[in-house]
Amino acid sequence: MGITKQELEAERFVHRGMRYLRETFPTETKAMDDGVLKNRLINDCEFVMAYGFETERDVMGLVDLLWRLPEDFKANPDYGWVEEILSDKEMDASLKTEALQNAYALFAAVAESGKGENDGTEL
């Protein structure tokens, strides 16, 4: 039985996705062999696609953001905003990505600012 067009495209997508993740997140991917990274990417894609993300660009855009969050973000109540935005039925994929990026930038900035700079002990 030959490989279908969809399977070929999926294979190419995963290959490019893995390369992107290795380039963008070298520290996080260093300890992962290709099999582990591939499964992690596919799991992330499945998670993302469950919220209505369909195209390669939209899916990878959100996977990229997920990699910037702590691994336990799904169980961490501090990151409840991720699920809240993803579940919003009135937003399409690009609006969800934009909202998540804005929320992430603000959340991460607040978290970073609590690390000593504001009492003059940092820097």
Add this chain to the structure above:
Amino acid sequence: MTERNCKATLYVETPDIMIPKKLKKDIMPRDPEELGTAVGHVFFGLTDEKGREKTYGLHACCALYGAENVAPGDRMEFFSLKKVAGVVTEETKEPYDEKLVYHITRSQYDAVRKYAETAVEKPPKYNIWTSNCVIFAYKALKQADLKLPPQLLPYSPAMVTVGVRVLERAAKLKDGLRKAGRKLSAVFSSDRKISLSALEKMKSPKKMEGFGVRSLVAEAKRKAR
């Protein structure tokens, strides 16, 4: 006129304790005796299309350094709930450590300017908790419907400092995400949809799996049902 060719700038003289130690030698010079050095000060500037800036800041008359006819001890009066005489001054000589720049239209500029000039003529009373330099600057900039750093009561230069720093960091993080977005757009199709079933088939078989006691008990219970 909707062109944003004017500017409103919120300036913060950061409370001394919040200035990173390594930067203290590089910040703008200030008088260590002045109260603003310890507690901070906030003022704002308005810049027109030609780049000319005018600055405004509210002070308690009795707390101005070198205020005439007021004994140094009386300056502490303004720490009470009492409102004291205020004065809106040009702040060109005031040091600042953080700033938030808004690009605004001429009509926004005019709205803030009108408020500020009225305050110069008829200065509001000053109270450190309810009518201080931050509240004055916020009220003025609100005339242009600007989004200002969030505040906890009482409004303070410390909170403005945190707000400006958070906004700067958030903007940098957002830039990083935009850069990543451009890279993604070059590599991944915006039209091609991914097949979930095709992805599922591609998963590598796991080489090793761990099962803790919780999983094993849950599995046993599931089988028993």
